[in-house]
Amino acid sequence: MLQSSLWKLGRLEKYLRELTRFTKQQLYQWRLLLAPKAAWERSAILCLITVVVLVSWKGQYLEVHFQSIKRDFSIASCRDGDVFDGKTLSLCVRRAELFADSVSNYLCNVKAGDVVEISGPLGGKMVFVEDPEAKHVMVATTTGIASFRSNLQRLFVDPKSTETFNGLAWLIPGADNYNSLLYNGEFTEILDKNPDHFRYERALHNSVADRIYENGDEIFTLLDGSAYIYFSGSKTMMPGILETFQKIANERGVDWPKMLAELKKTNHWRVEVY
Structure with a gap:
């Protein structure tokens, strides 16, 4: 490993x-x-x-x-x-x-x-590694969704791409309500065509931390298996997200500060907020 x-x-x-x-x-x-x-x-x-x-x-x-x-x-x-x-x-x-x-x-x-x-x-924090087997977990609020849309286009839509993506791209976008979900139609179409390699879980009322907690075990398992996790959007989401990861880690008996430091060291934890 x-x-x-x-x-x-x-x-x-x-x-x-x-x-x-x-x-x-x-x-x-x-x-x-x-x-x-x-x-x-x-x-x-x-x-x-x-x-x-x-x-x-x-x-x-x-x-x-x-x-x-x-x-x-x-x-x-x-x-x-x-x-x-x-x-x-x-x-x-x-x-x-x-x-x-x-x-x-x-x-x-x-x-x-x-x-x-x-x-x-x-910039390069939101640039996905060129690995068709990689696993990516993406968390976005507001217009932070843009960088993920660009990567997802390359993985699933771009006709000029020469590689078939066989990994996992998991998108968790936060929005005030259903009508304010950016690119929702595009992401839904990608999901319909690539159900084995794309997950799309909307977090309405900007409840991205709640969505992370609901899927905590699976996200931690992915991170243990060298998945990448990205956060893009408003910086106000990060305190709640970090508290949520600490809570999940406590429930799993994991030393969260140590795990986070290792994720940052290997560039598997990437944050680009404003």
């Missing part, structure tokens, strides 16, 4: 080193292909197009430049783009209610044909 984990860690480190070639902060101008689609009251999906092909952007994020401000937004498309042409990608943006001149509101207000200045892609 240890030898297998070290081998996988070595593959991951090599893969992330290769990714550094694509994380230079070069500035690109992207033309908006479609007007933002407000499928939900406070969220918009934007599709951007460019003539520059950026490789390995699944699970990464872009810096959007607005006036003198830069803000990070997770990419919701896989490495071959939102329509698998290598040139388009989408962002999932939530409108800011308190600050009218925020970068989020700027993106929500752009029109088709507008130019958006960005740099990237950046």
Whole structure:
């Protein structure tokens, strides 16, 4: 087991080193292909197009430049783009209610044909290891779902992918209610077509910690077997999640601080919150 984990860690480190070639902060101008689609009251999906092909952007994020401000937004498309042409990608943006001149509101207000200045892609925490047998547990709230959507597109939807995914991808998205579940239709379709390799368990009323507790034994068993677990979204979810993991560990007689330290050391516990 240890030898297998070290081998996988070595593959991951090599893969992330290769990714550094694509994380230079070069500035690109992207033309908006479609007007933002407000499928939900406070969220918009934007599709951007460019003539520059950026490789390995699944699970990464872009810096959007607005006036003198830069803000990070997770990419919701896989490495071959939102329509698998290598040139388009989408962002999932939530409108800011308190600050009218925020970068989020700027993106929500752009029109088709507008130019958006960005740099990237950046980051590697949410980039899945290239292992068709790997097991991934994903926990998201609000627009944190974007990075998982990009990875799931690559695993299950992208026609240019050359590998068949035989592992497990388990998504636990938190949302205020059923209508505010982002990409729910897409994930439901993936589930229908891949029931043996994809699990989709919605956590309404943002009860992701409750959903984790309900599946605590199985999640701990997966982590013991070298699964990866990811958290993306609002940082307010993390205290409750950590308390839940401590509670599950106590019930199982597990030294949680020691287990968590080992998961972080081997890069199997990944957090990207805001």
